[in-house]
Amino acid sequence: MESPFEGKLIRLRAREPEDEPLLYQWFNDPEVTENLTMRYPLSHRDEREFIERVSHISYEHPSFAVETLADRRLIGGCGLERVSPENRSAVLGIALGDKAYWNGGYGTDTMRTLCRFGFAMMNLHRIELDVYAGNERARHVYEKIGFTEEGRRREAVYKYGRYQDVVVMGLLEGELRPEG
Numbered sequence: 251m252e253s254p255f256e257g258k259l260i261r262l263r264a265r266e267p268e269d270e271p272l273l274y275q276w277f278n279d280p281e282v283t284e285n286l287t288m289r290y291p292l293s294h295r296d297e298r299e300f301i302e303r304v305s306h307i308s309y310e311h312p313s314f315a316v317e318t319l320a321d322r323r324l325i326g327g328c329g330l331e332r333v334s335p336e337n338r339s340a341v342l343g344i345a346l347g348d349k350a351y352w353n354g355g356y357g358t359d360t361m362r363t364l365c366r367f368g369f370a371m372m373n374l375h376r377i378e379l380d381v382y383a384g385n386e387r388a389r390h391v392y393e394k395i396g397f398t399e400e401g402r403r404r405e406a407v408y409k410y411g412r413y414q415d416v417v418v419m420g421l422l423e424g425e426l427r428p429e430g
């Protein structure tokens with residue numbers, strides 16, 4: 251039986267207090283947060299409180315640390331939020347904070363693993379996400395694994411002195427594309 255937490259390259263695990271220094275480093279790095287909602291500096295206390303809040307994983311709060319399968323190195327985080335039992339839907343978020351692992355297939359594998367978890371373990375019907383229109387890499391990954399662009403919120407985000415559209419994407423049960 252395949253592990254519901256493991257992909258080909260990564261494993262999802264609960265967050266731990268020891269993760270704090272890396273989270274502090276990543277989420278104060280403008281290159282990492284460029285396409286995320288964060289825009290203000292974060293304190294160690296913010297990160298500790300975040301970990302405290304999300305480290306107990308439940309149906310309402312499935313939030314994970316992402317580590318490499320090969321050497322158990324923490325490289326990022328992902329999760330589902332706004333889980334609705336009535337609609338069987340949730341909103342997905344992902345950020346690989348370790349830039350050395352960008353473009354190495356880890357994000358694609360994390361997305362597949364998290365979506366598989368949502369469908370197979372939480373009985374979700376729909377997973378949706380927001381992505382900034384300029385985040386070409388992320389949009390490519392989402393489309394590759396089966397997400398469909400469903401609409402745009404025009405000029406919904408203002409960062410770095412300009413507005414950009416936010417693209418809404420969705421993936422229904424049965425639409426997750428396997429590797430290959």
Ligand SMILES: CC(C)(COP(=O)(O)OP(=O)(O)OC[C@H]1O[C@@H](n2cnc3c(N)ncnc32)[C@H](O)[C@@H]1OP(=O)(O)O)[C@@H](O)C(=O)NCCC(=O)NCCS
Binds near residue numbers: 326353355358382387
């Ligand atoms: C977005 C993110 C999750 C992608 O993960 P990743 O491990 O870097 O991506 P992968 O290596 O799995 O895949 C990257 C794909 O995008 C392609 N790509 C890279 N740059 C691209 C660009 N500028 N335009 C289009 N495609 C691009 C790669 O060629 C690759 O496609 P392929 O597998 O078909 O060859 C990760 O880079 C990340 O967390 N970035 C910072 C935070 C962020 O943007 N989060 C998403 C917010 S919605």
